Amino acid sequence: MVNAGEMEVAVDELRWLVSECRDAIEAHYLLGEIAFEALDFRLARGHFGYAVELGWTALPAAGVGGKLSYTLPANKAFLQSAKGLAYCLGELKKPKTAVAVARELASWDAADPLGAAMLIEKWSTQPETQPGDSS
Numbered sequence: 001m002v003n004a005g006e007m008e009v010a011v012d013e014l015r016w017l018v019s020e021c022r023d024a025i026e027a028h029y030l031l032g033e034i035a036f037e038a039l040d041f042r043l044a045r046g047h048f049g050y051a052v053e054l055g056w057t058a059l060p061a062a063g064v065g066g067k068l069s070y071t072l073p074a075n076k077a078f079l080q081s082a083k084g085l086a087y088c089l090g091e092l093k094k095p096k097t098a099v100a101v102a103r104e105l106a107s108w109d110a111a112d113p114l115g116a117a118m119l120i121e122k123w124s125t126q127p128e129t130q131p132g133d134s135s
Contacts, residue, residue, distance in 0.1 A: 029078075052101075069111075070111070079108065089101060093128070095123035106120065
């Protein structure tokens with residue numbers, strides 16, 4: 001549906017899916033992508049953030065030590081959600097939090113296929129903006 005441009009139908013179907021299966025990381029990722037493309041960064045942050053939170057709960061408490069490869073299909077939606085979350089936080093003027101998410105993403109796959117290092121560099125020098133700031 002997404003590939004066919006049927007966005008409203010895709011959103012309805014994905015919302016139904018997450019209402020029935022709240023742990024569907026890929027569905028939250030896709031909803032985040034749709035919201036991001038519509039420039040609704042708050043909604044996208046919510047879906048990406050929820051997908052990342054679901055993924056974190058599946059990780060061992062001791063961490064993964066850079067062994068969460070993007071080349072494995074089962075990891076892609078989770079890792080892409082982390083990148084999407086970082087981008088949304090950057091767009092919402094939360095660079096410190098965006099950098100923290102990007103650093104976590106970089107630690108999971110040393111090959112850095114999603115460009116986390118670039119995101120860290122981009123947002124490391126930006127000031128945090130508070131709600132109501134005119135900047």
